[in-house]
Amino acid sequence: MAGRSRGIQGHHNSCYLDATLFAMFTFTSVFDSLLYRPPEPEDCAQYSEVQRVLREEVVNPLRKHGYVRADRVMKLRTLLERLSDVPGLTSEEKDPEEFLNGLVAQILRAEPFLKLSSGQESYCYQLFVEKDESVSLPTVQQLLEQSFATSGVKLSEVPAALIIQMPRFGKNYKLYPRLLPSPLLDVTDLIEGLPRQCTVCGALARWECAACAGRCGAGLESTAFCAPCLRLAHRPRPHHQATPLAVSEELTTILESCPVPRVYMELFAVLCIETSHYVAFVKAGAGNDAPWCFFDSMADRKGTCL
Structure with a gap:
């Protein structure tokens, strides 16, 4: 995949879409479930055509030949602009979330990737956090746990894919000038009903206290306790x-001894x-x-040529 004329050829403000497709399918x-779901009565009349173009004219040549022409x-x-409620998809600068909403949610009608304990469903998770002045280079792990702790919700199940939008608003405001990506994201404490370990002794946790966050450890992991450790932790904090x-009884029997x-x-x-141009870093x-x-879909451009 390395070298010129690789990936997806950029043209006419397409970088938002090129980078997203490259990250999703290369x-x-x-x-891949988006490429093969059979049409249903609720789908639009052009559902199969959109799916075919995505599968046969974008994803297949990308994987087989390592290159997709801009006309494909x-x-x-063109199909997305005609069928979705997102205008300007063939000419204007857009954000990846606008493209995903038009393709995945509206036209392909995929099952939402995220199911929250509040009953809400979503295709991506927007981080909303307050800036911590003592932190100069936060990790995605820290911000994700902070956002979930602030919202008071959890994920109902482990998602197949977790798309996270970093805290920025518009072109000019970013909460932090830079963030450190977390190569492995620990989601144990974000999933409702998932067994957790006591932050003090490591045994199976039976209780959670959000007010104890950060007192006996770091992040959401520090909010889980077994019964004896909870009594000790709350002895000086009776207001918590x-x-x-x-936890299911089957898991309880197993995890009490391992x-x-x-x-x-x-x-x-x-x-x-950066400056209205999207690029992607993708694990191969x-x-x-x-x-x-x-990956930069505009890196091969010469003058105004394709």
């Missing part, structure tokens, strides 16, 4: 209110924007030793 099959991508952009954690497993998600792509394989590639 080296991972996580989103323009077919997809702990809530019970739901370590509580942690659940991790692996980072495989980062989309970045699995595991810690897999190489990463940098």
